[in-house]
Amino acid sequence: xxxxxxxxxxxxxxxxxxxxxxxxxxxxxxxxxxxxxxxxxxxxxxxxxxxxxxxxxxxxxxxxxxxxxxxxxxxxxxxxxxxxxxxxxxxxxxxxxxxxxxxxxxxxxxxxxxxxxxxxxxxxxxxxxxxxxxxxxxxxxxxxxxxxxxxxxxxxxxxxxxxxxxxxxxxxxxxxxxxxxxxxxxxxxxxxxxxxxxxxxxxxxxxxxxxxxxxxxxxxxxxxxxxxxxxxxxxxxxxxxxxxxxxxxxxxxxx
Numbered sequence: 211x212x213x214x215x216x217x218x219x220x221x222x223x224x225x226x227x228x229x230x231x232x233x234x235x236x237x238x239x240x241x242x243x244x245x246x247x248x249x250x251x252x253x254x255x256x257x258x259x260x261x262x263x264x265x266x267x268x269x270x271x272x273x274x275x276x277x278x279x280x281x282x283x284x285x286x287x288x289x290x291x292x293x294x295x296x297x298x299x300x301x302x303x304x305x306x307x308x309x310x311x312x313x314x315x316x317x318x319x320x321x322x323x324x325x326x327x328x329x330x331x332x333x334x335x336x337x338x339x340x341x342x343x344x345x346x347x348x349x350x351x352x353x354x355x356x357x358x359x360x361x362x363x364x365x366x367x368x369x370x371x372x373x374x375x376x377x378x379x380x381x382x383x384x385x386x387x388x389x390x391x392x393x394x395x396x397x398x399x400x401x402x403x404x405x406x407x408x409x410x411x412x413x414x415x416x417x418x419x420x421x422x423x424x425x426x427x428x429x430x431x432x433x434x435x436x437x438x439x440x441x442x443x444x445x446x447x448x449x450x451x452x453x454x455x456x457x458x459x460x461x462x463x464x465x
Contacts, residue, residue, distance in 0.1 A: 230419075230426040232262075233433075234453065237417040237442050238329055238358060239264050241456060243271055245356050249458075251324030252276035255315065255348060257308045257341065258283065258331045259291050265301050266294070275300055279319045281308045309340045312347055322350030328357040330454075332402070333392055342406035349461060355408055358456035362393035365451040366421050396455050408459035415452025417445040 239262070246254075246268055252275065256264060259280045268275060278301040282288040288305040295301050302318050304311060326345045332338040345355055361367075370376045394402070400410055418441050419426055426433070445452035 230423040230430075233426070233438060234417065234423075235260065235262050235330075237438075237445075238454060239267055240442065241358065241416045241454075242327060242329060242356060243267060243273070245456075245458065246273050246325070247271070249325060249354055250274070251354070253319065253321045253323050253350075254278045254325045254327065255319065255323045255345075256280050256327045256329070257345075258287075258329070259303075260287060260330075261290060263291060263294060264327070264329070277319055277321055278302075279304060279315060279323075281306055281311055281315065283307045309337075309344045312344055315348060322353065323348055324350060324353050326353065326355050328355070330358060330360075332357060332399075333359040333394060338392075338402060339406055342403060342408070346407045346461065351461065353460070354411075355403070355459045356456065357399075357403060357459075358454050359394045359399055361415060361452055361455045362395045362398075363450060364419075364453050366419050366453070368451070369420060370422070394455070396450070399455060400457065403457060403459055404462075407462050409462045410457050410459045412458040413449070413455065414457075415445050415449030415455045417442050417453040418448060418451060419453050 242264060250273075254275065254277070256278065259265075259282050263280075265275075265278050265280065268278075280288075280291055280301065280303045282291060282303060282305060285305055288303050291303045295303065304314060304318060306314060326349050328341060328345065332341060335341050342355075349355060367376070371378065396413060400413065404410060421429075445454070449455060
């Protein structure tokens, strides 16, 4: 995770530049909802919730949930989540850095954790291995990890390289630099997770966009619901070119 002193500035920049990111968040959550429907976990730990709550979409989708714990390092996002969730007793929002919060998480959630969600966070972490090691410590023996990151080999990056706008599609873009992000393609993503003690069971991608975020925002008028759905499905069909990639994994020492 980013250093705590950087979070207020990050919060402001992120929301001021939300734009097309809102559509990517919707696509990301759609993928996670599909995973939830298949795995049927009852105790879920979500690391970093942002301004749009996955938990609320999961409840609205009828997914049975016994306990959902959100660990959010940004005090503004954690406060927003608490206000939005009100007195819902199935969910607990913990304001903390995930890598420092294992003991507190166990106090609030003594039940075995069936699923840990690291959505759009490993690429933002200064030390992603530490996040994965913390997840490994907290995950129940038969639990699952779901993680996703932007795809460094996506269509819009490949197009940018072909046009001569960038020298290497896996290099840092202007947006990456702005938000202090690092890049992963599927090979480096899988290696990171595997090296941290997980056995990868499934990989894939979702959504496909031809242009960068600010360019997609400029053509928003033609991006109808049908178009956005088509782009989401294309990313599922062509994961090597998709906007974001995901994996599902379990602990290596479990069959």
